[in-house]
Amino acid sequence: MTNNGDRVAIVTGGSGAIGSISAGRLAADGFAVVVHHGGGRERADEVVAAIRAGGGRAVTAGGDVADETAMAALFDVAEREFGGVDVLVHTAGIMPLAPVAQMDLDAFDRVQRVNVRGTFVVDQLAARRLRAGGAIINLSTSITRLQTPTYGAYAASKGAVEAMSLILARELRGRDITVNAVAPGPTATPLFFEGKSQELVEAIAAANPMGRLGSAEDTAEVIAFLAGPARWVNGQVLHVNGGAA
Template sequence: MNTASRTAVVTGGSRGIGRAVASRLAAAGQDVAVVYASNTKEAEAAVGEVEAAGARGIALRADVADEVSIAAAFDEVEQRLGPIDVVVNAAGVMALRPTTELELAELDQLLRTNVRGTFVVVREAARRVRAGGAIVAFSTTVTRTHLPSYGAYAATKGAVEAMVPILAKELAGRDVTVNAVAPGPTATELFFEGKTQEVIDRIAGMSPMKRLGTPQDIAEAVSFLAGPGRWVNGQVVFVNGGIA
């Protein structure tokens, strides 16, 4: 598929996987709006990478869980870059703690960003993405591996997995695909936070590839779903190097 003259919105696009996705979509010829929560410097750097790939880029600050904020961001994308073809919701937060130790305030934040935030973004995307477009949400391989301390986080991503096939069916006849990518352990700041090297090495060894994934590994899968992968719809695609 020729992705030239297409516009993508990537939430959580200032760092980690979201930033790699923004750069990869730009390399495929798509203009990219980087939506970020707070770090303006990193968002501007992400836009610089988009522009270095030959595409137009803008940075927009918005709260994914705030429907007014997201609607305003989408309005600005349409005004500055044109009609929206692709929306990737890579924004997310993680709190790792055994169920008996997790504070309810932490659970509330997980639910607000990962569940409400995903719903707000994909709902707005469903209202705006034009024919031939794609919506990509994010889950996690931990919904299958069931690792201790990931209970609340995995629960929020399970909610995302429930949304995706339903929205795909609701958009029947629109020629818009809806999928989720479920990364395995990936070398990002979010993954490394609070982990010892011993834990990192043990988790990396879970994959038959015997390494952590990279943000670029995940971005390749997103780019496929956002471009040529038109016959993949309503699916959760596990991108994890073979972790069962």
């Protein structure tokens, strides 16, 4: 395996909370980073600027994660700018919430397109194009264990992400590429806070054995571990939730 100074990571959803923090963490570890966005170009540019200001290497690239042509172009950017791809960190996803009985089916279809097809598209490209010694890191959720009401469509999509991750790990036998899923619990991000009262947020934090919400940094720490030294962790779902479940 090459040292991190020669390694290249693509972070999808790099304009989001977990994606942006993870991109910065990987850059600090020596990776060149392609910071992907699905529409948040301004925030992605800020992430890249911060990485470059710290002496790191990074570029921005956009595109729909469920569009195979756009994502092939994303991998092309990494190869053109930095010479190849070693790590895919797939954080891009959406999370509309509603009880199963009330969920709009168009919204359900959108969740599956972005979260399931999007994961399949980028993982397929990574399986074809990552260099030996690489890592594919998908984002799942601890909701698959917590089974919280209103999360049915989202949990269904992330259950599919976990299944794909574990199967792909075994399909890549002999390639020296690890595949794992990271499953955060309640995490203090804008996506989490949306639509929640302060009282509910405090109750969720108090219910955790650690007495707080997770942070994007907590998840980025595990992503950096899987992207770097964790070569014997493969085909696993790592729950990063402070012991919530």
